[in-house]
Amino acid sequence: MELKDLKGIGPKTEKLYNKLGIYSVNDLLYFFPNTYVSFHKPVPIGNLQEGEVQAVTGMLEKDAAVVRMHGLLMTSVYLKDISGRLRITWFNAPFLRNTLRAGSMFVFMGKVGSYNGQKTMNQPKLFSPEAYEKKVDTLEPVYSQVKGLSNASIVKAVSQAIEVAEYKTDFVPAAIRYNRNLMEMKDAVAHVHFPDTIEDFEKARGRLAYNELFLFSLALVKKKQNTEDLKSCFKLTPDKRVDDFIKKLPFSLTNGQSEAIKIIRKDLSSGMIMNRLLQGDVGSGKTIVSFVACLETALNGYQAAIMAPTEILAGQHYDKMKKLLEDNDLNLKAVLVTGSLKAKERREIYEEIENHKADIIIGTHALFQEKVIYKDLALVVTDEQHRFGVNQRKTLNEKGRSPHILVMSATPIPRTLAMLMYADMQVSMIKELPSNRLPIKNAVVNEGYRQKAYKFIYDEIKKGRQAYIICPMVEENDILDLENVTDYVSKIRRVFPKEIKVEKLHGKMKPKEKDEIMERFLKKEIDILVSTTVVEVGVDVPNATVMMVENAERFGLAQLHQLRGRVGRSSHQSFCIFVDTENSKKSKERLSILASSNDGFHIAEEDLRLRGPGDIFGIRQSGALDFSIADIYQDKELLQKASEDAIYVFRTDPGLANPENMELRHELDMFLEESYVL
Known part of the structure; x- marks a missing residue:
């Protein structure tokens, strides 16, 4: 069903929705709120707490006054009740003086402040007591917006979409839905947009988060089955020139960097395919570790590739690598592959890669385009933003005969959580920062x-x-x-x-x-x-x-x-x-x-401790691995359950061949095709 089939959405409005990435009614269903406004019962003025968003009701002492201050029109009134007095102000809203008359009763909702010992509220929303009574104990969804599209318009469109949308068959097996007491999908979608209570919201969000974490866990289990204990075509031997390179670095490696290099070099020489996550706090020096791995690979006569999320970062890596090779008189060639290369440059670099005149290839996702043919690709270094879906893995395998994989992550995930998030990988961790960095x-x-x-x-x-x-x-x-x-x-x-x-x-x-x-x-x-x-x-x-x-x-x-x-x-x-x-x-x-x-791992543990299930009023941000609604900190226990369920499903039906798992197999295939999280 198309967006324009909904009432109130014409061609112009449809384009505004497109700016938000919404092109169909189904997209609208899964355009989840960023946060919610909670409507609590009004409290007496004397009980207002500074810094909190609260509702208050009372009688206006006088008509609203409008004065010009610093070039802005300021409208102000005083509200009083038996417990105290409150000063309320708005900027650039002179029209309110026609509404705010002495003796009138209103409910005001806004953030409480104070000025010179006087309780204040700036820019509050105002309601008639009757209108606010209907909102008490409800949650109002708040969506991302673009200019010309109000929150009320989005709410209206989502309400219609919930009524008319056709829902797919639920892919989560019935036994798991029953054992985990999961809400029906249609109800979950409706209640995550328009929850009646916080408890209602938690159950709905939990169901939608479970879907994401269950598919993610299934994909990890499947990948682990396919890659565990696989022999590598590329058994590297430790090269003395790498040891010399490390000794000549203009800085000393931290213990964490040295340990990571030691274990990665051991992996590369083990005869088995390396599939390792290098986890290090922001600025901990993961890049030099990956450079050492690339040098070891190239000095063994093979090719190594580093993929960065942006062209600029790829360019920075390339400049650093090129300088290191020149400073150490290493007869190796690094090249840069990005989408903005001119046609002639691109052809020349592709030829160098195919003929193995290029040893270390650095770039964006352009590294794995069809026309890039590698001669001996033995190592791929990437970051958590580009863990590969099945198409990317297939492309890699075709290009490099199952190369070694090193994934770098700066997301400070507690170890207990990392074991679930990266169940398919060996994990190394760098905890210290380089000695030349001053603490922020x-x-x-x-x-x-x-x-x-x-x-x-x-x-x-x-x-x-x-x-x-x-x-x-x-x-x-x-x-x-x-x-x-x-x-x-x-x-x-x-x-x-x-x-x-x-x-x-x-x-x-x-x-x-x-x-x-x-x-x-x-x-x-x-x-x-x-x-x-x-x-x-x-x-x-x-x-x-x-x-x-x-x-x-x-x-x-x-x-x-x-x-x-x-x-x-x-x-x-x-x-x-x-x-x-x-x-x-x-x-x-x-x-x-x-x-x-400044310790990211300590902070991550505290984040895990402090986030409660009812913490829904912060702005929802993209977190590690960009789940739509799941949150790896808030949903640690849910991820544990999803992991257990994924293992159970593959244990009882390894190929997902049973008729009752047909929908699940289809959904997993789609997830693997589209997802960059593996």
């Missing part, structure tokens, strides 16, 4: 510190440094009062002098556009980059020394740590400023963990 200095501040933070950033820029500012949203949301990239850029261009170059970056941009922005930032053509979490897996910009995260309370701790890893990439002192706009006791407790530690 962290500060958790409230909104009142923002102007000082801007001055601090400006002082760093005057020293020749650069800064990131992270916002949780791409564009304004008519429900959530959160910072967004689009408006923030305009705002700080007014704050900073004209010579300070400010640009934006977000996931809705085209890949080429994103690469161009990052290239300019790397070349110091941009001073401040305002971005969403899209920079989380990114390019090394050694000159960037400040990161400021707006609405920091809305992110998971592990993700904030990943973001923080974009600074502190050089010998310069780096800083991270977390702006806690909630300023509540809970948010302060969570963010203080980040302020007191």
Whole structure:
């Protein structure tokens, strides 16, 4: 069924939905809310808690007053009840004075603050007491938006989609659904969009998360069956020139790096196919370990490939590798393969790869295009963003006769969780940071510190440094009062002098556009980059020394740590400023963990401990492996169950040949074809 078949969606509106990646009614069903607004009963003014979003009701003392302040029109009223008095303000909403009359009763819902000992509420939503009564104890979904498409419009469209959509046969075997007490799919989809209670939401989200984790676990079990204890065509012998290379490095390896190199070299010489995950905190020096593995492979007379997520990062790897080869007089050739190569360059490089004139091949996913033919591909190094689906593995096997695989991950996953997430791989871990890296200095501040933070950033820029500012949203949301990239850029261009170059970056941009922005930032053509979490897996910009995260309370701790890893990439002192706009006791407790530690694994353990099942009011971000709704921290126990069920299914029906597993086999095949998570 097409989007235009729904009421209220014409050609123009359809294009707005397309911008959100929604092209069909089915896409709309699985366009899950980012977060929810919870409507609690109004509390007396005297019981309002600073930093919390609460509802309050009372009588207006006087008609609304409208005054001009700093170029903005400010509308204000005073609300009173038997327990106290509350000052309420709005900016650029003078039309409200016609509604807000002395003696009127309203319910106001917004974030509680204080000013000079007076309780305040800025930019609250207002309701008639009757209208708010209908909303009490309900959850309202909040979706990602684009300009011209309101949250109310999306809610209306999703409601229609739930009524008219045709649901596929449930692929989870009936026995598992019964044993795990899983909600029916149609109910789960409906209730994750429009839950009646938090408990209702938890059950619905749990069902949808289980589907993702079950397919993921099945794929891991299948891959493990296919690759376990397979003999390798490429048995390498340790080369003395690699030992010499390590001794001549201009820095000392950490114990973790040395241990990882030792075990990887052992894998490569074992005669069995290596399938190893190298897990290391942000900035722990995984790249040099992968370079050593590539050198060992190339000096044994074979080819090695390194795949990076972006052209810029691939270019950085290539430049570093080329310099290392030249500095050490190693007679090996490195080449760079990206989608933006000119036709002539591409032909020449492809020929060098096919004739084994190229030993170490570095690039993006363009490395595995049909026209790239390898002579002796024995090792593939990649990162967690590019674990391969069956098509990619098939392509690799055809190109390289089952090469050794080394996957690098900077996601700080606790070991107990890593054993489930990477059940198909051997895991190595680097815990220390290189000795030349200064620990990042962290500060958790409230909104009142923002102007000082801007001055601090400006002082760093005057020293020749650069800064990131992270916002949780791409564009304004008519429900959530959160910072967004689009408006923030305009705002700080007014704050900073004209010579300070400010640009934006977000996931809705085209890949080429994103690469161009990052290239300019790397070349110091941009001073401040305002971005969403899209920079989380990114390019090394050694000159960037400040990161400021707006609405920091809305992110998971592990993700904030990943973001923080974009600074502190050089010998310069780096800083991270977390702006806690909630300023509540809970948010302060969570963010203080980040302020007191730069250890990603400790932070990941704390994230695991602090995330409760009812924690649904933060902005849902893409986490490790980009599940649509599952969260590896929140769903650790669910992942354990899904893993057990996957093992059981393959034990009882190894080929998924039983008629009752026909739908499951079809769904797993589709998952393997499309997924990059394996």
